[in-house]
Amino acid sequence: MTILLIFAYIFLILIGALLLYMTFKTDDRRYIYLAVGFYVIFPVIVTLKLPIMLSPEVKQLYDAVEALPDSSTVMLTFDYYPSTLAETEPMSHAALHHLFRKNCKVVTMTTIPLGGPSIAERVTRELAEEYNKVYGIDFVNLGYKANYVAVLKGMGTSIETIYPTDNSGTPLSEIPMMKDIENYGDIDFIFVVADNSIVDYWISIVNAQYNNPVGTGLTAVMAPRYFAYIGSGQMTGMLGGMKGAAEYETLLQKPAAANMGMTSQSLVHLFIIFSVIAGNIIFFMGKKGKSRKSA
């Protein structure tokens, strides 16, 4: 097995070197695309596993959810478009695994019209079935409402005013779980999974004005900007991109889609680092050669 793995890695390095050589030789960037495609596809077909290190911000979020008393009420948001499903859906899956495992009451909602309500419905129902959770008693999907600022502010006073009905049109007054949930005061934790700047408002409106702890799962593009909120204590942990989701899956001991994608991530990153270094060396060597010629 070890020998096979060594061969696999040698094969990967040789392919990468060959495609990089072809890129520099022909000046055709499509060889780079081919290399990236190869490094993404290879670990999916041939099982290669690289270790996943835990980040403090992921551990912080996991610990915060873990510290919630059983049967706490948690609001889980699906504030993302279908275009970022690869990063965000594993986070929602992991969050729901954790919340249902702890018997939390889960209120789901979205501020994204394109796909948000149906993604929330599909993912929640899928996980609820696994944990034998009943709609209306263990979880509720509020669905989508337009104008997110008004929605976020309004729920501080009354959730029912903003969402008179759930996603399928049932009045909230007829849903047993919602009888004890009036506003943010009845929600113990807010788990925001988002691919856009709605997170700013969850922090600046809900956390700042209503003191609800907010933990987030964000796409990797957004993650660097939001580290400042962890430092200031306004955000209780964060999952940054697919890596964050993979770490959360690892902590839950439920490896799934994000874990599967991390080997591809690592290989592509190694290739990009190697390409940047090789590109710079060739650039400076070319410059040196030119200056020698002109001298």
Place this chain on the structure above:
Amino acid sequence: MSLIEYTQIWLEAFVTLSLFSFLYKDNPCYKITEHVFAGLSAGYYFGLIWHAVILQQMIDPMFDNGKWWLFIPGILGVLMFSRFSQKYSWISRLSLAFVMGNTAGIFLLSELHGKVLPQMQSTMLSLGFENGLGSFVLAVIVVAGVISTLTYFYFSREHKGLLGGVARVGIWFIMISFGAHFGYTVMARISLLIGRVQFLYFDWIGSIINLFS
């Protein structure tokens, strides 16, 4: 697996591969997919706004619950269409003035209390050794980073001498931040590719195997 599920998966696979085909070169499959996506999104948004905003938040409450005053925001919304006429476009400013006033009122408080003040507070760190050498070093980096970066964006004096030196340190901090952003962006884009590859391998190829087994 039902016929509908097969059709859905095959259609999704066709769209994915058509979009990826642009990496080789522009082609009719890519063009068709791009146009279908634009048309679908516009249609979906129109239907959604009609249902979730106009019907659910205006017409239904007005006629079912007697909230007649909702016709006021309705009229303000209709006034926005006056922008299409050169002669009457000024009328839309009434609606815009309402939106601007409303937005400024909401965000003034939330931005100040939710962002500016807590972020300022979190950079006011103790530069003592009471929490150990590690915390001291981190605090120095944070304080130096904030001051030098802010200095870089101070344009009322020429960046020369001490001001220039501090601003140069600020540029280094900004560059490091750009590097972190770039690294995370690479991860985000590769994640999307991984998602598509996982779909093609497990769902699409899986459906083909399923079909023949």
